[in-house]
Amino acid sequence: MTRIFSGIQPTGRKHLGNYIGAIQQYVAGQDRGEAIYCIVDLHAVTVAYEPAELRRRVLDTTALLLASGVDPARCVLFRQSDVREHSELTWLLTSVTAVGELNRMHQFKSKSAAQRELVGAGILFYPVLQAADVLAYRADEVPVGEDQREHIELMRECARRYNARFVPDGGTTGLVVPEHRIPAVGARIMDLQEPTRKMSTSIGGDEGRIYVLDEPAAILKKCKRAVTDSENEIRVGPDKPGVTNLVDILAAARGTSVEAALATLADARGYGDLKVAVAEAVTDMLGPVRERYEALRADEDAIEAALAAGAAKAREIAAVTLHDVRTAMGVGPLS
Numbered sequence: 001m002t003r004i005f006s007g008i009q010p011t012g013r014k015h016l017g018n019y020i021g022a023i024q025q026y027v028a029g030q031d032r033g034e035a036i037y038c039i040v041d042l043h044a045v046t047v048a049y050e051p052a053e054l055r056r057r058v059l060d061t062t063a064l065l066l067a068s069g070v071d072p073a074r075c076v077l078f079r080q081s082d083v084r085e086h087s088e089l090t091w092l093l094t095s096v097t098a099v100g101e102l103n104r105m106h107q108f109k110s111k112s113a114a115q116r117e118l119v120g121a122g123i124l125f126y127p128v129l130q131a132a133d134v135l136a137y138r139a140d141e142v143p144v145g146e147d148q149r150e151h152i153e154l155m156r157e158c159a160r161r162y163n164a165r166f167v168p169d170g171g172t173t174g175l176v177v178p179e180h181r182i183p184a185v186g187a188r189i190m191d192l193q194e195p196t197r198k199m200s201t202s203i204g205g206d207e208g209r210i211y212v213l214d215e216p217a218a219i220l221k222k223c224k225r226a227v228t229d230s231e232n233e234i235r236v237g238p239d240k241p242g243v244t245n246l247v248d249i250l251a252a253a254r255g256t257s258v259e260a261a262l263a264t265l266a267d268a269r270g271y272g273d274l275k276v277a278v279a280e281a282v283t284d285m286l287g288p289v290r291e292r293y294e295a296l297r298a299d300e301d302a303i304e305a306a307l308a309a310g311a312a313k314a315r316e317i318a319a320v321t322l323h324d325v326r327t328a329m330g331v332g333p334l335s
């Protein structure tokens with residue numbers, strides 16, 4: 001069976017880009033294979049943060065995933081730091097990761113430039129931890145948004161280099177070279193106010209982002225104010241980033257193709273109608289998530305219990321990989 005792994009950061013409020021690019025795919029993955037999802041708190045310490053807030057955000061993000069339909073009975077859902085194998089494998093994988101590759105990562109360049117006080121080494125090593133997350137489970141597929149393409153390429157390279165160096169006979173103890181799974185529609189949702197830039201937790205203002213937990217009125221207001229162009233012609237293309245983004249959102253929220261979404265707009269009287277259609281589709285998609293969220297978030301003991309049970313299952317899988325890797329690399333006694 002296909003093994004699916006993905007991770008999500010417990011930082012900030014999750015937005016429409018996260019939902020369409022990643023969370024929707026997590027839910028779908030539970031029907032396609034053996035799904036393993038992780039809240040990556042160790043990744044979150046690579047930038048400035050507040051310890052108490054980080055702990056709260058893990059619970060926020062877990063409750064949001066549960067409200068979205070990620071179901072611990074049908075997947076493994078856990079907190080990254082609960083499974084220590086991730087940290088150990090990160091270190092071991094540094095032996096097959098080139099500093100030059102880490103230096104060239106777009107995210108490293110932009111995040112290190114944005115840090116005002118200390119540029120922690122964690123920002124450089126961030127992709128190695130991400131590689132360890134996936135490779136520890138020998139996952140076949142990694143559902144992510146477009147912005148993670150480079151990180152997946154790096155983990156593939158790590159796995160290939162590890163196998164060539166430490167498992168030269170190609171036996172079953174090697175690491176699996178994973179494939180990315182980037183959605184056909186909605187892999188890069190753009191900011192509503194600045195549609196040439198991706199919707200992001202850290203850049204831009206609230207008007208440009210729809211949050212998963214936004215009320216319908218806020219969704220409508222943000223859609224109505226979305227930046228378009230002066231043509232009033234509903235068509236997609238690189239010269240029309242604002243309209244293209246709205247049509248992409250419409251298609252992704254309804255679960256149809258862009259062509260099908262455009263066909264339903266044939267009678268639209270202009271951008272006003274498009275914006276209302278987008279707001280309705282997004283509200284239909286996110287409304288049930290918002291309605292379930294509060295009750296789930298309120299029960300912190302239940303969230304912690306679900307994460308602990310998930311971690312126990314995750315550890316069982318990761319421990320086998322770590323045993324193989326330690327053995328192959330000559331680390332620790334033979335066992």
Ligand code: AMP
Binds near residue numbers: 018198
């Ligand atoms: P993060 O919150 O940074 O952990 O991101 C969680 C997931 O959301 C990752 O798989 C990202 O690729 C995805 N993602 C983030 N921003 C966007 C966006 N604007 N459009 C589509 N997917 C996104």
Ligand code: TRP
Binds near residue numbers: 008143
């Ligand atoms: N770096 C990813 C992001 O910012 C989060 C992440 C951490 C991840 N580990 C992962 C994604 C493993 C996929 C697989 O979105």
